[in-house]
Amino acid sequence: MSFGGIQALDGVSFSVSPGTIHGIIGPNGAGKTTLINCISGQFTPSGSIRYGDHELTRLRAHERIGLGIARTFQHINIYGELSVLDNVKIGGHHRLQSRWLHQCLYWGPFGCSREETRLHNEAMVLLETLDMEDVAELPAGELSYGQQKRLEIGRALLGQPSLLLLDEPMAGMSRQEKNNLSEWIRQISRELSVTILMIEHDMSVIQALTEQVVVLDFGRKIAEGTPREVVQDQRVRIAYLGEE
Amino acid sequence: MDYFAGLLINGILVGAIYSMVALGFVLIYKASKVLNFAQGELLMIGAYFCLELVIRLQTGIVAAFLLTLVLMSVMAVLIERLILRRMMHAPVMSVVMVTIGLGIMLRSVVLMVWGPITIHFPSFITDVPFDLGFVRVSVIYIYGFLICVAFMLFFGLFFRYTRTGLVMRATASSQVAARSVGVPLHQVFALAWVVAAIVSAAGGVITGAIAGLTPDLSAYGVRVFPAVILGGLDSIVGTTIAGVLIGVMEELGGGYLRDWTGLSGLGPVIPFFVLIVVLWIRPHGLMGSKQIERI
Structure with a gap:
């Protein structure tokens, strides 16, 4: 290389x-x-x-x-504008069975919700182990440095x-x-x-x-x-x- | 009063179109960091597609409009697939040059097929103006405004609440991190182009229905630029607000300046004064993200 x-x-x-x-x-x-x-x-x-x-x-x-194969980055590379919860949830993106057209149709509680609900629950459990369930809805960019580092590992983990x-x-x-x-x-x-x-x-x-x-x-x-x-x-x- | 209200209403409509078209511009920029200089040409070609469908298929404006959006989506996917995907790893400036070339090609197509003349839609809407109480507004303005609001609301909710929207926001935030969780970037780019093509075409049809179609419609690509910069380049909310502000400034300023100076056509210049001032004093616009250089 x-x-x-x-x-x-x-x-x-x-x-x-x-x-x-x-x-x-x-x-x-x-x-x-x-x-x-x-x-x-x-x-x-x-x-x-x-x-x-x-x-x-x-x-x-x-x-x-x-x-x-999942990874974290040397310089923090979370999605700063997205909520902490969304940051973790997107880590499980590749596990979704639904095709992307179907994913366009997922509006809150409708559509391919079973998968989304499962992912949501897994993300919440993970945030609890990270002690971050209280900040789940905050923009991830507002977390402390240490929390952001751990959030990145959390995101990778949700990809199993x-x-x-x-x-x-x-x-x-x-x-x-x-x-x-x-x-x-x-x-x-x-x-x-x-x-x-x-x-x-x-x-x-x-x-x-x-x-x-x-x-x-x-x-x-x-x-x-x-x-x-x-x-x-x-x-x-x-x-x-x-x-x- | 009537004069002021008329200009204001005009400004809000023009501004709503700016906001909507700028949304497409910002979206492509956010997703792929590419400034799409073919945005105005997408708007222009969308309007001509709709015109052609109305005349040839005789299906009525609504069906023609919806079909136009489908056609534009297909065209956007083709642009991504055939032109831009090969340039995924090219320097951003090269991709920007390609969008300029694409714009020139689209404008040539329009000149070849429809010529440089102004063409009007067959009239499909009542000429009787709608009475708002304090001012009378032509019906097409009201429809145009509502369509803009509906589109922006729809896409706003789409980005906020769907899984695909989440993926797009994540990609906008960090391409590298999005790829690491399994997001195929080229699909996100394609979708950004589709949305940009749809909002541009909608803007083109509304503008075309009001003022007629000429290849000069493509100038909208440059005219939304002040709104994009004032909004902050990467902020969708900021751009929406800025679009309306710019539209109102353009109409009010243009109207009163014409009365005072006797010169018409000053309106479209005003946004560019704003553009320059914004770049001087607040380069990240109303709501854009501040670029912080790490040294």
Whole structure:
């Protein structure tokens, strides 16, 4: 994967086992977000990305959620003008059976309401676990930073993903918030059996949460292993932790 | 008083048409960030379609009008499918250039088929003006106004309450995030074009029914621009209010300036003064979103 003359990702190869929490670390500009963008379909790399039996590079971005691949973004990317509830509900959009013409005809309580009601109820349950049921009708843009971050994960979850890509879900959070969010992510992974691939800078979060870690530097994979193995790797210490 | 009321009513009607056409403009901009410079030509061609249907099919204006909307929807889908989808990843400026080209082509078609002359609809509505009490208004103005209000109300509710409306609002808010939850962007763009074509055609038929049809109807595309900017480019409510404001300013200003200066045709200039002033002092318009540069 390259942009102009810059090789953003070069021969990166690794695999993620189902049901695990996998970390991606590396210095700024290492290609971590580019990697996630390739998996979620924002970019099409040369090479191959396989998910189960499916070759992802042949699928367009909006089709990948159909395989169960959902994501969040490094910079908060919620629908600020829409209500919190609508933000979550649209996460389940791809699960709707009705065709789009039918969806035009859904007016409040009429039309294809059973599906919509189910989605609505699921969204409300999710908002309760997020402790956001009180703000469900507020424009999402008015939420606090931490709430917006969690809302984004909530939106992805309503798509019932089997693989969840999290791009720095804890950036800018306090220690306490990070602990809570880590606990929630662990819970998601265990109870919903969602595979999680997350980019994170905080090594204590990585050590507490992930089972496997891939380290990128200048678009190349420089190490892979358990968090413990990785922090002891000489190349990682030089590239990432700044040791000579 | 009568003079003022007459100008005011005129202004409100013209403004309602601006609002409705601007809705299409704003919608395409919100969905795909493309400024559609063929909006006026869509309005023009819609009016000619309706004229042709009225004359050839002899079905009466209502059926012809509805059929026009269907035809325009098909044309919008074709425009998206054949021209714009290939340019999904092209720079926005290129797409804007394509809409300008599209407009020129549509205008040429009209010139070839119908010529540069003014054509009038066969009269289908009573000439007897309707008495509002303080002023008498021709019936077609009242119908025109009601149609505009009905269309805007309909689409307003559609965006607010349907699943498709939600998808469109989400796409307007963030294309990348919408795609990540499985929204096929090209369908949303196509629908935005369909709505734009429908409201433009409606505006074209109303204007054409009042003043007759000429290829100059396409100038509406530029004339709604001040309303779009005053409204804030990406705000549907703002544009609706701005459309009526601009219409009223144009008519009142044009009317009184003509009396004072003896020069006619000053009315259409006023909105562009407003445009310039708005861009100076409040570039995000009445209700548009402020662009904040992250540095």
